[in-house]
Amino acid sequence: MSVPFRVERRLDCPAWLNWAIPVGAVATALLAGAVLLFFLGVSPLAAYTAMFRGALGDAWGLSETIVKAIPLTLAGLAVGLSFTMVVWNIGAEGQIVMGALAAVAVVRYAFVDSLPVMFVLMFLSAALAGGLWAGFAGFLKARWNVNEIITTLMMNYIAILLTEYFIYGPWRDPSSLGFPMTAPFPDAARLPLFGGTRVHVGLVLAILLALLFRVLYRWTRWGFELRVIGNNANAARYAGMDYMKNVLLAMFVSGAVAGIAGMTEVAGLQGRIQPGFSSGYGYTAIIVAWLARLNPLGTILVSFLLGALLVGGDTLQVVMRLPLASVQVLQGLILFCVLGGEFFRNYRIVPIGKGE
């Protein structure tokens, strides 16, 4: 089979590609999405314009985008940490939920009428809950090499069912008139907001943690260990690095950060837990982490972008009556294109000239 080009492995990756590939990937995905929309009888132009206007067109849209970017950043950092070690934490969704549940539990059973105290209590309990939820899967992997993709995923389903149990059962708000949800948080448990927007102090947490993670990966011993283990587990062992301990620790921290995301969602944004509380942030976070190439600062940027996408999706639902799931299709397409684009990081296409 003769083709007019051949594929060649690259020795290094030129810097401009690091930008060109993700941008190109998103552009291609949007194009593919446009084709899909067209076949569904929806004008792609109208849809994309509506999305853009809704997410970035005015101050309200922008603030809503940031609101969505907060849990995405936190969960994206969490997922990115485990991925750095090539441990697949697919359970961010469940860990977010467990963090939120822990915060609700603290408010219910250990309420103190002081915002700083509540903040610390909720923060710690959410981190612990999420950390243990992920740590359990990490323990199974470290000890018996149980596939963590499946265990973390199963625990997602269990976490969501657990939430349902509490919402419909013991923690149901009696004054909610037939709609199952927990009682609203008292003021002392609500995170302060910025201005007249819904953007809450979780934003500060997200940015702080992103900076912390950057320092972690670049300048600390543990960050180095994580990167080595993720790159070459054999070399890590040879260097005296403890695989089991690191799997446990990484999963715990990963779950803890995701748990914090859950806490900020319930304490900062929603003030209570209703069915559908975690709207897939845990899964979107995977796309965030992959698109940002596990880079913490990049994670902030990509979270903003994907937050815009989600807000755009809300707009589509309201304005054009498209189901929320359409955004998931677009997310899948973006991930496809990013995966395909990575090929060009390692290889290049060289045309075979006639003179050769």
Added chain:
Amino acid sequence: MDPSLQTPIVEMRGICKAFANVRANVGIDFDVRPGEVHTLLGENGAGKSTLMNILNGLYIPDSGTIRVKGENRRFSSPRDAIAAGIGMVHQHFMLVPVLTVWENMIMGLPGLEAILPKKTVVERIRDLSTRYGLGVEPETPVWQLSVGEQQRVEILKMLYRRAELLVLDEPTSVLTPQEVRHLFDTIRQMTSEGHGVVFISHKLDEVMEISDRITILRKGEVVETLPGRKATREELAEKMVGRKVVFAVDKTVLNAGETVLEADGLCALNDRGLPAVRNLSLSIREGEILGMAGIAGNGQRELCEALSGLRPIQFGRVRLMGVDMTGAHPMKFIQAGVGYIPADRKGTGLVGAMNLRENFTLKNFWKKPYSRGIFLSWENVAGETGRIVERFGVSTPGLGVPVRNLSGGNQQRLMLGRELSGTPRLIVAMQPTWGLDVGATEFVREQLLLQRERGAAVLLVSEDLEEVMALSDRLAVIHKGEIMGVVDDPRGVTEEALGLMMAGTPMSVAMREACGR
């Protein structure tokens, strides 16, 4: 009939092949006549494997022609080559371990029946086995076979497919001296039946023994093709490398001090949970090199790992400078001054995707001044890495380059520099010169001798008998995880005796038998 008058089985003319920025083959002419053993001699990177992979159909040449029995041929896949009667036995076997010998034999065979014809295949295997003296049990799963037996399966695979030309890529690197004899007998049997054999090697003695013709490659080009019987070692080595090669090793007088390493009745399991090191005892003193000869897969790797803390010890003790280190964490061994140079440099010793600085940090991230509390000091790392690069002659465009971009020789120099710059008390070196060109090999041996002079204890594990005999002060032979004997003066023992020990004969018997000849 005079072989030189017959049509060659295979004739390659003007073969050129380039990869990215490297010209692997430049205008190569090569042919093989029926009944001849034609050796391709050259260093690593000279272009031998590339040329044979072209012949094998795995690569397509940029230019040049291939003629099989006088007819022009184009191979676009290995299937074409096999159909044309060319069979290659690769250095790394192309076998599927979980499948049996007979299943491996027919995997991918064109024209195979839909339902696997087990009986017919097994019978045919037994026939070929007897005819060529390649004994192997067809119903055994391949993972249970020894390396030598696996090689026999590979050769049988080619004969099963009626190959007329067999290409053997470095076949003797995994064999005992006795098994090498056996292989040469098989090769002679094959040539007497009219097969042609291409023998790829860099081992001069073997090449001189078995070859009818020798073609020397250097940097992708043919240096010369000459008749095998009349060549001398010096001539071949010089043509291979391009300059005069010194074979002797300059070793100072032994000045051994205190015992650094003491292993007592060590027992360790391999990855599959089977005993790999059995009741093994040894000791090494300061300033001494203990060589360990043996065929690959007899427990060497497991022993080296046990001595560096990387493998759990089931029974027995390991003592470093008198301190009992049995069961200690690998980090403790590193901190006690054990430098380990693993055989698998790309897979274990280095992280390919990381740069030189980071690879230095791999074994130094716990040490001051490279670590400060929970942080790393990249400045100090860069400084020391730069010094290593200079002292050990690592050729690299910079310190921030991924290590996988470096050549094998430079990777080994870097790893050596990293392990040795920390002035280790004990150096465990496993196959340190494997796959390196002559220049790098000389350098590594020099460094080990320097360390010996400096007072380090060195355990040198090598399958290269020549190397291990020349460098060691004392020489142990390992077989199936046990030490067959320790020779106090390697100059007073023959390769034959060593070969017997490597195959399982205890030292006393082996020495007697070898002397008796």
Added chain:
Amino acid sequence: MEILIPILSAAIRSGTPILYATLGEILTEKAGVLNLGLEGLMLLGAFSGFSVTMATGNPWLGLAAAVIAGMAVSAIHAFLCVSMGANQVVSGLAITMFGTGLSALLGKAYVGETIQGIGVMPIPLLGKIPILGPVLFNHDPLVYVSYVLVGFLCWFIASTRWGLTLRAVGENPRAVDSAGLNVSRLRYAYTMVGGGLAALGGAYLSVVYTQMWVEMMTAGRGWIAVALVIFGIWNPLRAAFGSYLFGGVGALQLRIQAAGTTIPAPLLLMLPYVLTIVVLVAISIKKGKGILLGAPAALGQSFHREERD
């Protein structure tokens, strides 16, 4: 004993969609490709099967459409992983997201509709065997097809030349490549077949089992199938056993709920997921490191013919 029969029978029917997906994934993984997109593929299959059945009135066309849809989407996964060397875990997740989203998007219009699917077809003589008869032979045709499929795959893998190639390509693709066979083509083929079977399993849910369409109706069965491949140590017969075990748990849990119990519904619904974890842990402990002796050695790794050593 009599009470067991309806439960066992329900176990078979409930386990059949999982079985199809598991069998498909066994083929894909034996070829060396990890496809985590089963959940998305099952949902796409469920939707395609339902919508085409509704449009044409012919459930068999619906099933065929599902298989085609499954093959088409898993071809994307094959392209990304086999041809472009992408990370197989993430690619599979992308397929799940895409399939879940697309099926929900397209299926919006079909929520609440019902179809006339495929009914029960008892087998004349075998159905009369005491106990075994009503349990095994009183089902719809797709169940019988799945029995045959299990047997066929066992034989195919062990005794045919294609089965031999399949076993080899997942263990040592280099060996297969040097024998002159096309590793990429093999992996494409088995990925697509696996995807098609997964979609068929999903279609079974909508066309036969419930005869409705509900968003996310697979409820994680695709993931359970991935776990069952490991639990069954890549063997079709053991996979069948595992699928029916999970089918049984699902059926049991429905019955407990229907019988009116004080146990809250969400806790009962957790059973399959908890069981998956238990089962996975059990097999991992039992085989220890040896579990890797069951997994194809090259699973999840991209294969490229090395240009230079």
